Amino acid sequence: MSTALTQAPTAKRKPFGSRRPTLAEWMLIIAAGLALFSLVRIITGANGVTSTGQVSAALRLAVPIGLAGLGGLWAERAGVINIGLEGMMILGTWFGAWAGVQWGPWTGVVMGIVGGALGGLLHAIVTVSFGVNHIVSGVAINILAVGVTRYLSSFTFADMEGGTVKQSPAIDPIATITVPWLSDQMRELNGKHWFFVSDLAGFIGGVTTNLSLLTVVALALVPLTWWVLWRTAFGLRLRSCGENPTAAESLGVNVYKYKYIAVIISGGCAGLGGVFLAEVASSIYQEGQTGGRGYIGLAAMIFGNWMPGGLALGAGLFGYADSLNLRxxxxxxxxxxxxxxxxxxxxxxxxxxxxxxxxxxxxxxxxxxxxxxxxxxxxxxxxxxxxxxxxxxxxxxxxxxxxxxxxxxxxxxxxxxxxx
The missing domain is CATH 1.20.1270 (Substrate Binding Domain Of Dnak; Chain:A; Domain 2)
Structure with a gap:
């Protein structure tokens, strides 16, 4: 028998575009994108597009969008549409500010997550247990959150010094970290406006200067979510509830339990995004503070094809677009x-x-x-x-x-x- 017949057939690699890119391919795509940014910067003379300040502002604005999108990812991977992310973020801003003013910023972080999770629990009860249309439930939560937070503010913040019905007193800031030598070197290198090198330095400098500890926590949640959902038995069961709940049930999966867990975690992530707005982005709670970021987070999740890495890229894109307006x-x-x-x-x-x-x-x-x-x-x-x-x-x-x-x-x- 010939050698060709005895050898096992080798699977052909799918062409790029019909499969998910590998890590190396993603790195090449990101490098090519940065090189294109650099080329446009040199042609137009708009050196601010990749400055350290621009990148730092983009990261700060991308985090709440990314957390909202991460919340949407958890819920929708379990089969539950979560249009109520905006309302859960609103609950997170209020509960985070209320607790942060009285007991410190980290207590505010915990209570903000709890506030968002309560919104997620309500959404789970209505959609999973009672079978209400997911869109209707989400819109109702968004409307309810605005009314509830205004009512609560009327006898909490309004009675505090420096607070009103629409605004809380100032909250103590969460500590920030800076890598001194690296930050200074990157800022200096960014100021030379060299092709690609200065733009890369601007990116590195932006993510190593005045970085809030809450930002570090938020960034860590992206790989953690990927690991839990794609590398654990728990994640496999949860995702099976979004793909085919009947088949999952036949294999002994408690579909109701996993949907509840997913939607509550979804609300907690959105609530954490709200806390970030109240404690890191502005240091106070203000009515209307979320500004539609829950919906933009949902768009970032869809752009990322219901995957954590793509979601992070989408949130970065929207945060960068928002930073242009801010600066x-x-x-x-x-x-x-x-x-x-x-x-x-x-x-x-x-x-x-x-x-x-x-x-x-x-x-x-x-x-x-x-x-x-x-x-x-x-x-x-x-x-x-x-x-x-x-x-x-x-x-x-x-x-x-x-x-x-x-x-x-x-x-x-x-x-x-x-x-x-």
Whole structure:
């Protein structure tokens, strides 16, 4: 018998684009993206797009969005749609501020998580036990959270010195950390405006300067979530409830229990995002403080294809877009029009390679319009800068919609024994 017949057949590696990228491929993608940022910075002269301050602000704004998205990931992997993330964040801001003012910031962190988890528990009772439509329940929680927090503020914060019905007194800040030598060196290197090297230095400097301990906790939750959901028996059972709860039940999984656990953890993550807004981003509670970040977190989760790593990239993108508004980045947004044009041209090439001609024509038309806008103006109006996070949300969801794969039983009502 020939050697060719005795050898086991080798599986062909799927082409890139039809499988999930490996870690090495992700690193190459990130490096290519940073190189593209650097090229646009040099062409336009907008050195602020990768400055240490810009990256630091983007990280601070990305954390609450990422925590909300992480909450959505836990719930939706178990098959429960959580539109109520916004309301759970609101509960987290209020409970975190209320406890933080009286007993210190870390007690506020714990109580903020508890407040969000209570919202998650309510959502689980209504959707899992009573079978109410998940969207209806989530919207109701968002509305309820606004009313409840205003009512509670009327006889708590309003009676405290420096507080009102819509605002709490100041909360003691959570400690921050800075890597002194590395931070100084990266800031100096970033100021030289070299290609790629200075941009990488700006990124490293941004994540090593005045980094809140709560930010470190939030960043650690991303790999922890991945490990729990994809590397433990508990995570496998929980995800099976979102894929096929009837099959999971037949294998002895208590579907109700796992859905409850997932939605309560979801609320706790969103509540932690709310605490971050109250204690790190501003040091006070203010009514309307969440500003729709719960919804943007949900969009980041969808962009990330219900995966922690993709979610983190989506949150970073939205946080960066929001930081442009915070730092008055009209010039920077104008430079990013050129970046977006280049990305759309690359998308056109990708669509042509896959023989999707109609989307390619539409994308090319949008790219041409953006390039004409870039050439016609020197600075983008402030109104567009304010809308940048929401425009980014729409664009990202539109461009990523074709590769999404949600859990198969997401949003479906489940009753024990219904498959028998």
């Amino acid at each position: 008055g980045g009209g010039e920077n947004v104008h430079a990013l029009l050129l970046l977006l044009t280049i990305l759309l041209v690359l998308a056109v090439a990708w669509q042509l390679w896959r023989r999707k001609y109609v989307p390619a024509v539409i994308t090319a038309a949008v790219a041409a319009g953006l390039f004409v806008w870039y050439l016609a103006v020197d600075e983008v109006p402030s109104q567009f800068v304010s809308a940048a996070p929401y425009v980014a949300t729409l664009l990202v969801l539109a461009l990523s919609a074709q590769r999404l794969r949600m859990p198969k039983s997401l949003g479906q009502s489940y009753r024990k024994g219904e498959g028998k």
